[in-house]
Amino acid sequence: MAEAKLFAGHVVRRLRRQVGLTQAAMAEMLDISASYLNLIERNQRPLSATLLLRLSERFDFDPRQLSANEPGGGADAVRRRLADPMFGDLEIDRAELEEWLAGAPGGVEAFARAYDRIGQGGSAVTGDDGDPVAPVRREIERWRNHFADLDAAAEQIADELRLGAGDLYGAIAERLRVKHQLSIRILPADVMPDLLRRLDLHARQLQLSELLDPSSRTFAAAYQLAQNEARAEIEALVKGAEFANPAAERLYRRHLTSYFSAALMMPYARFLRACEATGYDIEILQRRFGAGFEQVAHRLTTLSRVGARGLPFFMIRIDRAGQVSKRYAGASGAALVEAPGRCPLWRLHHAFDRPGSLAVQLVDLEGSGDDSGPPRWLTIARTVTPPGRRYGQVDAMFAIGIGVEASLAAPLAAARGIDLTADATPIGLGCRQCVRPDCPQRSAPPAARALLINERERGVSAFRFAGD
Known part of the structure; x- marks a missing residue:
């Protein structure tokens, strides 16, 4: 490693900032001087094998990040972009490029993304016109949001x-303390004004906002x-997704980590038994598993274990x-x-009128185009507020909607007293896709x-159209 003279200052700098350390604090943990x-961060010294090993041991650092996170895909990839005739008069040589990579890795990455999107269309590198969310959604739905491992x-x-x-909570805290030498500390809101969770590896603390x-x-x-404990399973899924966009990869990793967290709070077999015993009563499930409404709603979409x-619930948040x-x-x-x-x-849109109350509705969805008639769904909606709200700040609120086909909804507690074959509210997929007259x-x-x-005429609707 030393012979290859591995320069990875941007990766070390990014890691240090992610864990919230100063150069002096990180240098102390690595047994080197701050200077x-x-x-190293300025790429004026290579990253030695010994130092790479210390980074791996003390910060759970994956050496594969050295190549995966190179700004713009690395010097060769940036050089190919600069070979475009539009940059011909700039005469940027290798030394100048290496200085740019070392001194402003964020600027290099921004240049690469802008060039790929504007100069060359962006499909090969960013995908989905630069949107990292779309490929992640496709990958989640490819798995039907169920990850058996x-x-x-x-x-x-x-x-x-x-x-x-x-x-x-106490059991997880104790496991983190004993097995991973991490303590949990609840900090005042004034100490963490803009954060709800922070991992301080220098203090070996998981810091949570009050x-x-x-x-x-x-x-x-x-x-x-x-x-700490599901890294191998999560990384295997991330690697298998083969995202071209690094932001998509990070979003997918965050989703999988959250998935595992919810599965730990609501273990599959126990949660499914509770669902069937209570008629999928969300409020009871919240209390039984110590979870929030949104956490339970999301968990309901994951129950696809073979056997x-x-x-089969869906979930949407607006x-x-x-x-x-x-x-x-x-x-x-x-x-x-x-x-x-x-x-x-x-x-779903009316839930904001009665915050915290359940809105149950039987709907007929227009547009199936088959002989069985439009799909019918039993839907449940309720508002939620994000954690961390403080007096005087923005009063954020979202509506969570979940639903299941009406033909399957009879066991639901929410369906009691509802004739699932009676007239339902006719809805569509938005006016541009709906052809209801x-x-x-x-x-x-x-x-x-x-x-x-x-x-000479004016109907109930302001718009009349062919086939109406």
Whole structure:
């Protein structure tokens, strides 16, 4: 390693900033001087094999990051971009390029992304026009949001924790302390004004904000345990996804870590038994597993274990403007999740009118195009507020919607008293995709139909279209 003169200052600098250390503090942990670490970060000294080993041992650093995280794909990749005729008059030589990589790795990465997107279309490097979320969603749905290896590993650890203590949060905290030499410290909001969770490796502490509620604290502790004990399973899934976009890779890793955390709080077999015994009563499940509404709602979309499947739920999360921040179709295949638009007649949008209350609705979804009629769903919606809210700050709120096909919904506690064969609210996938005639709520004509204008008539809807 020393003979190869491995210069990786940008990786070391990024690692140091991620763990929140000064150069002096990190240098002390690596048994080197702060000035020497400064030279390494500026690529004026190579990263030795001994130092690489210390980074791996003391910061759980994966040496594969040295190549995976090179700005712009590394010097050769950046040089290929600079070979474009538009840069011909700049005469940037190798030495100048290496100085740029060492001194401003963020600037190099920004240049590479801009060039790939604007100069060459962006498909080969960024994919999906630079959007890292779309490829991650595709990968999650490819697995139907069920990761058997993560569920099995989480279930095993959950059983071990359950034998040691009835309090899951306390059991996770003790396991982190004994097995990983990490203590949990709850800090005042003024000390962590903009953070809810922080790992301080120098102090060997997982620091949590006092603003976190009990379920969020447990989830944060489980998230750290996942990073420590489920790394192999998570990295195998990340590697198998083969993302071209580094941001997509990080988002996917975060999703998988969160998945493991939820599976640790709500172990598969126990959770499925509780679902079936309670009629998938979310409020009971929250109390039984010490979880939040959104955590339980998300977990319901993951019950696809071979030989032990739960009901195929979907989940979606929107803000007051109708913008989607989470969507999981799971095994449901629900078009309600995948569609770019939504119908204002769906009570998901009405949940904001009664914060904290459940809105149960039977809906007929327009647009199936088969002889069996439009798909019918039983949906449940409720608002949630993010953890960490403080007085005087932005009062954020989201609406969570979950649903299952009406033909499967009879066992649900939420379906009691509802005739699942009775008339349901007719909804569509947004006005541009919906061809229901005479809808008073219509805001735009369907994209696939010609608009008809008659100066002598005015219908219930402001838009009449061919086929109406």
